Amino acid sequence: MRVKVSVIGCGYLGAVHAAAMASLGHEVVGVDVDEAKIAALRAGRPPFFEPGLADLLLGAQDKGSLDFTTDIADAAEARVHFVCVGTPQKPGEFAADVTYVDAAVDSLLPHLSPGAVVVGKSTVPVGTAARLAGLVQPSGAVLMWNPEFLREGHAVEDTLHPNRLVYGVPDGAAGETATAALDEVYAPMLAADTPRLVADYATAELVKTAANSFLATKISFINAMAELCEASGADVTMLADAIGMDDRIGRKFLNAGLGFGGGCLPKDIRAFMARAGELGADQAVAFLKEIDSINMRRRVRMVDIAREALGGSFIGKKVTILGAAFKPDSDDVRDSPALAVARLIGTQGGVVTVTDPEAVANASRAFPELTFVTDTTEALTGADAVLLLTEWKEYRDLDPAAVAGLVSGRVLVDGRNVLDPQQWRAAGWTYRALGRP
Ligand code: UDX
Numbered sequence: 001m002r003v004k005v006s007v008i009g010c011g012y013l014g015a016v017h018a019a020a021m022a023s024l025g026h027e028v029v030g031v032d033v034d035e036a037k038i039a040a041l042r043a044g045r046p047p048f049f050e051p052g053l054a055d056l057l058l059g060a061q062d063k064g065s066l067d068f069t070t071d072i073a074d075a076a077e078a079r080v081h082f083v084c085v086g087t088p089q090k091p092g093e094f095a096a097d098v099t100y101v102d103a104a105v106d107s108l109l110p111h112l113s114p115g116a117v118v119v120g121k122s123t124v125p126v127g128t129a130a131r132l133a134g135l136v137q138p139s140g141a142v143l144m145w146n147p148e149f150l151r152e153g154h155a156v157e158d159t160l161h162p163n164r165l166v167y168g169v170p171d172g173a174a175g176e177t178a179t180a181a182l183d184e185v186y187a188p189m190l191a192a193d194t195p196r197l198v199a200d201y202a203t204a205e206l207v208k209t210a211a212n213s214f215l216a217t218k219i220s221f222i223n224a225m226a227e228l229c230e231a232s233g234a235d236v237t238m239l240a241d242a243i244g245m246d247d248r249i250g251r252k253f254l255n256a257g258l259g260f261g262g263g264c265l266p267k268d269i270r271a272f273m274a275r276a277g278e279l280g281a282d283q284a285v286a287f288l289k290e291i292d293s294i295n296m297r298r299r300v301r302m303v304d305i306a307r308e309a310l311g312g313s314f315i316g317k318k319v320t321i322l323g324a325a326f327k328p329d330s331d332d333v334r335d336s337p338a339l340a341v342a343r344l345i346g347t348q349g350g351v352v353t354v355t356d357p358e359a360v361a362n363a364s365r366a367f368p369e370l371t372f373v374t375d376t377t378e379a380l381t382g383a384d385a386v387l388l389l390t391e392w393k394e395y396r397d398l399d400p401a402a403v404a405g406l407v408s409g410r411v412l413v414d415g416r417n418v419l420d421p422q423q424w425r426a427a428g429w430t431y432r433a434l435g436r437p
Helices: 015-025 035-042 053-063 099-111 127-138 155-160 172-189 201-233 234-245 267-276 287-309 337-347 360-366 374-378 400-404 422-424
Strands: 005-009 027-031 066-071 080-083 117-120 143-144 166-170 196-199 316-320 351-355 371-373 386-387 413-414 430-433
Touching: 005 015, 005 099, 005 117, 015 027, 015 053, 015 066, 015 080, 015 155, 027 267, 027 316, 035 066, 053 066, 053 430, 066 196, 080 099, 080 172, 099 117, 099 127, 117 127, 117 172, 127 143, 143 166, 143 201, 155 172, 166 172, 166 201, 172 196, 196 422, 201 234, 201 267, 201 287, 267 287, 287 337, 287 386, 287 413, 287 430, 316 337, 316 374, 337 351, 351 374, 360 371, 422 430
Parallel strands: 005 027, 005 080, 027 066, 080 117, 117 143, 166 196, 316 351, 316 386, 351 371, 386 413, 413 430
Antiparallel strands: none
């Protein structure tokens, strides 16, 4: 059945969610305060790079209907309202800034009618939903929390084919109403065997933070092993393959290298520590501090390896950095490890040029002091060292012999362990990597 739906916040999460819900046949209005973003979406143009989103926006109109607006009053007719705004790290603190969530719910309040359901999807500190439920209740609407597990670069697929759903609902009839409403919205996309867990608010909120903390822990664990491999002459990629064959461990998220960045993992583990502290449970997540430290150390180690490979100094050396986004298939540069490395090398006297297939515009806005080029060949020409820091396919597929013809010095540092050392060494390159001899 067609449901009238609103999506508040049209960023990486909300824009995809709005288009996906319309593609399921619903009548969707996306709301955001950013006029440029809304204008782009209205014209069917994704305001950021996300594979599959352009097609989804185009196709959405065929099945349901999709409109975008800056006026929250246009959401008044919707029965289900999704809150998809960001919860960034507070400047100078570990805690998450929930003011956008508060503002979204506040702005919705005058437009809520009895029977409406407000579905929080943003990642929030545990306790937020219970607090907001008190604000929503007088309108006769119900609040529920339905954390989103999508990965950037796979957002369309993850939204339309979730591997599980978690609903955080209040007890009793209100919880049943909310569950039934969200079931109706998601029904067209659910496989018969998609697990759906109906929980209380706090559990639903914690599922999301715990999942991201576990992923961050896996990455930092293997990066800690990379430090040991560097100290002992072992190879972390083989180590990861071998331990990953134990299906209690699993090979996914054991790719050692420059570590994690982006708008989620780093800020989520920090917000988790801050919230645990407020709840008097600091010790339970104290280990996350170490997870964060291991992750940040990899950036420094990367710079050290590159400097060593260049004979001990960056001064006057042209260093080409392949990748600016925090991961491939994304133009997101929030907390990008690649850009952190670029900046560090710049402060040590290196002449840095950064290139990326999609993220140059965002990166040059965030780091105007760095030099960016969009063309890979231009970036590589005359380089004394090449650093592969974001593993886009086009960089993984580079031909060592062809690149050798462009550069001044054959020094390659593979920050993501995605190239074949033998192939690069055979073409005359000095190949260095994190966690490999
Ligand atoms: C993450 C979660 O995966 C997702 O479920 C949640 O909803 C949001 O946060 P995302 O930030 O899009 O998604 O990226 P993800 O694919 O998880 O990668 C995060 C970072 O970890 C990237 O910088 C990536 O390069 C790095 N990473 C990932 C590694 O360094 N090694 C790995 O093995 C995997």
